[in-house]
Amino acid sequence: MRQSRYFLPTLREIPSEAEIPSHQLMLRAGMIRQLVSGIYTYLPLGYRVLRKVERIVREEMDRAGAQEVLLPAVQPASLWQESGRWEDYGKELLRFQDRHERPLVLGPTHEEVITDLVRQEVRSYRQLPMILYQIQTKFRDEVRPRFGVMRAREFVMKDAYSFDVDWEGLDRSYQAMYKAYESVLQRCGLRFRVVQADPGAIGGEGGSHEFMVLSEVGEDSLLVCPRCSYAANIEKARSKTPEYGSAGDVPPMERFLTPGARSIEDLKTRFGLNPETILKVLIYRVDDRYVAAVVRGDHEVNEVKLKRLLNARRVELADEETVRALTGTGFGSVGPFGLTMERVVDDAVAALPEGVAGGNEPDVHYRHVVPGRDFQWEKQGDIRTARAGEPCVECGGTLEMYRGIEVGHVFKLGTKYSEALSAVFLDEQGRQRTVVMGCYGIGVSRLVAAIVEQHHDDKGIVWPASVAPFHVHVIPVNIRDEQQRTTAEELYRQLTERGTEVLLDDRDERPGVKFNDADLIGVPVQVIVGKRASEGLVEWKWRRTGEVEVLSTEEAAERAAAIGSGE
């Protein structure tokens, strides 16, 4: 490609809307432009990279035995009503009507459509297992799009769906996809962790794993055990339930006054209480009822875990007015006693030998409260957010926290969708059975941003060779110099002929402009054709290290051709 004719609008300054490095660099390097919030155009350079990443994804999917299809982006509401997600998916689902006022959606994901296809076409166990995938534009009406294509409303996703006769089959398909995902990320040159995750709105009963690219700007937190293989999204992560030792005989509960105490912090600083022994009671609105969640004063309720434990659709904290009506007191003195609503107690509270709890009347607390003796509960489980420094559930090692960008998520759906949409087949015995499904997503456009996030320096992007938009960047320092121009042109011609992807900077620009643009764009190798072209010599410069070698033009051509052919 001749740069003089290439639509590559680089920016010298950082656009004010961009906050994180990948967003800034993708704008500056002329890869993307924003149309409206969360919706981007890919310019030629950006689209080249996107296609490189897509190719890697395709190769690994095909290698894993998946078959590529293309499903419609526009889908009838009826399918979503059938699966139950018309209600469950919420406002992220973009809904609209056609001219006949028939309700439609713009697909945020494709479980419904693919399951519909399979229920129509698959009749026999002989047709299974099967894995289908597509690479397609998805639309999710995000509350707050941000960070460029990292969290966009319209984005490119690879989604795959597996169909098996039973759970053992699903395990095999899941493993195959899991491995393929690891290969994709490795080939993209990424440092990542695979973590246990909460399946969220996709659902399914078999659990899920997220593929997290490690990055400071990642929106997810991961807890990782350095001693064993345990790693989980903070939404899901567990730590060992604390052991307190036996307290012996605990005296009966004792009422005491805590005037004006509104928070755990107040109880600590003004009344000298240890938060670890306080029972914090939070009132949640769960779907259409209220639930009291009890955790230790120093712990946080994990709403994702709470939602899962209660099998709820929606969980949100009640406001103070509601709390007053339900408990007889406001924030700061709510206790677990005598509540009419369901109580859910965290494991760490249930194990507590004794503690301090609110009295459900203003300014009153009780000490020597023994869970099980002084109050009961309807449900118990792990509902707190695990923290760095706590002991790993698996091995007791000390958990560490990292930030990550979720670029992939694999789910064992089981029969959630196949049952709702009755996707069934006949087994060897002629019995009708429900298809067991898995689904597997990679945010392809997000992956591009994640790569930039991990591969840049203060001058610009530094592409890993596998996804670089071009293999080599040929830069004649001065295009008006006859010798330099012809040498560069000749290199360009030869390499292009041999299948190497070359960007030739044939612009009549000053060297500084060219070098800065080249560093910004980040092609891995720069072949600089300068004064010594007259002696048949050029410079071979690695973008990553800045290391320069002087080579003969022929040798540079050979090396570049080798890179182009994938060596």
Add this chain to the structure above:
RNA sequence: CGGAAUGUAGCUCAGCUUGGUAGAGCGCACGGUUCGGGACCGUGAGGCCCAGGGUUCGGAAAUCCCUGCAUUCCGACCA
């Protein structure tokens, strides 16, 4: 969905406090000079100052007030 900030030239911003009809740097076009890390000189094009309403000097608003919209950031949600 709550909280905050910002909307002026293609980009980055000044001007707003104190109302008088718009500026800089970069970029762009043309000419000249220059040519190994974003050069220099000259000339020029480019703006319903986000939109709508209001206020006042009867007849001055980028600037003051109100409403809306957009963008961004911070919190609650997800590939």
